[in-house]
Amino acid sequence: MSDFAVTIDGEFLDSNFFDDDSWNDFKKNYEIGKIKMLCCDANAIPKTSMRFTRFFAHQNGECATAPETVWHKTAKKFIINQLSKKGITAVEEKIGPDWIADIYFESDDKKYAIEIQRSPQTLQTYLERQEKYNNSGVEAIWLLKHPRYKTVTKAIYHYILKNDYNNKFPSGGIMPSIKSLPVFYIDEVDFRIKGVGKFDHSVPNFISALVENKMIFDRWWKLTDTGEVNNLTNYAPI
Ligand SMILES: [Zn+2]
Numbered sequence: 235m236s237d238f239a240v241t242i243d244g245e246f247l248d249s250n251f252f253d254d255d256s257w258n259d260f261k262k263n264y265e266i267g268k269i270k271m272l273c274c275d276a277n278a279i280p281k282t283s284m285r286f287t288r289f290f291a292h293q294n295g296e297c298a299t300a301p302e303t304v305w306h307k308t309a310k311k312f313i314i315n316q317l318s319k320k321g322i323t324a325v326e327e328k329i330g331p332d333w334i335a336d337i338y339f340e341s342d343d344k345k346y347a348i349e350i351q352r353s354p355q356t357l358q359t360y361l362e363r364q365e366k367y368n369n370s371g372v373e374a375i376w377l378l379k380h381p382r383y384k385t386v387t388k389a390i391y392h393y394i395l396k397n398d399y400n401n402k403f404p405s406g407g408i409m410p411s412i413k414s415l416p417v418f419y420i421d422e423v424d425f426r427i428k429g430v431g432k433f434d435h436s437v438p439n440f441i442s443a444l445v446e447n448k449m450i451f452d453r454w455w456k457l458t459d460t461g462e463v464n465n466l467t468n469y470a471p472i
Pocket residue numbers: 271272273274275276292296297298299
């Protein structure tokens with residue numbers, strides 16, 4: 235079962251974006267074979283659990299796809315779909331001079347690579363790969379599985395402690411985040427993009443902020459002005 239599915243026309247479906255009425259309508263009117271699971275392309279059936287949770291199930295029982303692959307495919311499709319909603323065409327497995335990007339796209343004369351990283355690699359490797367992207371004029375963003383993220387933030391912590399503080403623990407503490415490596419994780423359950431400093435944004439907001447140059451490094455990575463944090467700015471006094 236999954237929160238997500240895709241139509242044969244390539245439209246991404248997120249069961250969380252429905253309400254009870256629209257979900258019931260959808261369940262009555264969809265056609266079997268026209269909605270597919272992201273993990274394995276099997277026919278998807280929209281269902282409601284006994285606890286009223288909306289989800290997509292495989293038409294024929296369980297899925298044989300490994301959870302890591304499901305995470306990778308879902309994250310990738312979620313992001314590519316969001317880019318296409320903004321009129322941006324993403325290329326999968328784009329080959330550069332010394333890199334292959336999971337997702338590559340261009341927007342406003344800027345080049346971006348998004349790496350959906352599920353296998354472990356050392357901080358040194360992240361930084362080397364990042365440099366290769368930089369040398370090609372590509373801004374690379376890393377979206378990791380949570381266990382990978384935990385490991386790399388620990389390494390970043392020690393990297394900062396060594397390079398900035400000569401291994402003497404600073405009284406103000408350390409935020410394990412560096413400007414040379416924009417790295418986050420994609421939550422396996424809600425597929426929100428999270429990181430240090432309570433970074434927690436939906437894929438749509440993350441992608442919008444990225445292409446609108448609203449992702450900044452100020453001691454750690456953050457999005458500015460997404461409307462997600464503070465709705466009071468939308469309040470117009472009468
Ligand atoms: Zn499947």
